[in-house]
Amino acid sequence: MKNGIYLVATPIGNISDITLRALDVLKNADIIACEDTRVTKKLFSLLCLSTSGKNFVTMHDHNEEDISQSLIDSAKNGHIIAYVSDAGSPLISDPGYKLSKKCRKQNVYITTIPGACAAICALQLSGLPSNCFTFAGFIPNKDKARNDFFNKYKNYDSTLIFYETANRLTKTLEVAKDIFADREISVAREITKLYEECKTGSAKELLTYYIENQPKGEIVLMVAPKTETNQIDYESELMEEMKKSSLKTAVKTIVEKYDLNKNEVYQKALGLKK
Ligand code: SAM
Secondary structure, eight states: OOSEEEEEOBOSSOGGGOOHHHHHHHHHOSEEEESOHHHHHHHHHHTTOOOTTOEEEEOOTTTHHHHHHHHHHHHHTTOEEEEEOSSBOTTSSSSOHHHHHHHHHHTOOEEEEOOOOHHHHHHHHHOSOOSSEEEEEEOOSSHHHHHHHHHHHTTOSSEEEEEEEGGGHHHHHHHHHHHTTTBOEEEEESTTSTTOEEEEEOHHHHHHHHHHSOOOSEEEEEEOOSSGGGBOOOHHHHHHHHHHSOHHHHHHHHHHHHTOOHHHHHHHHHHHHO
């Protein structure tokens, strides 16, 4: 195996998702760089890999600048270095970017050993358009920052993918209800684990569901692009309501059900009436 840096993806929940190439690199590496040695040594144990003779080095957001250079120096001196994050694909809301950039600049061999990535797995499950998507990482926790963050992305014409934590999900859906009112939203939870779940609906529907069913575990939140075809399709329902009641009542019912803009639904109802 060639000396250099190997960016190794690890499972995001199901240990059987480790790849044959990942096993090979982890077996052969002299140095295992990881976010947390306890997590990675546990992974070695689950995979029945020996840790003896291997040097485990911690590389996280706060020391990446320095550690990445020493890893590169080791690679130049003929060593095989595997970098793994706690779970999933390195660099994706995880350390590794500085390491990769330095390798390019210093002409050091670097390769990827691909595998699970929560963002991609979630998109596959969501039923939202997958032809064009924007991965925006973790949603900020503070109210203003979260609002600004969503407003920045709201006009993107692509499916939006965010990482979120279970304890913040309902608060985030509250905000999403205002900013992405008419869009399909999807929440993928505990992907590849025993209680894997993916729910798609309006922010309002998902908020109701997650208030009743307190979410646990790891979460990816996705928002459908702002295009006609992916907005909530309420037209046929509005027609049905208009057959049963007055135009005003029908509009009110639909606006309340999907948390939509009243004027937009009213204009749509007028058009349908004609
Ligand atoms: N680099 C990893 C990847 O892309 O697979 C992600 C690392 S990031 C620090 C961790 C976040 O990824 C979690 O907070 C969650 O949003 C998401 N995540 C990781 N594993 C997941 C899973 N099994 N199901 C749903 N989301 C997951």
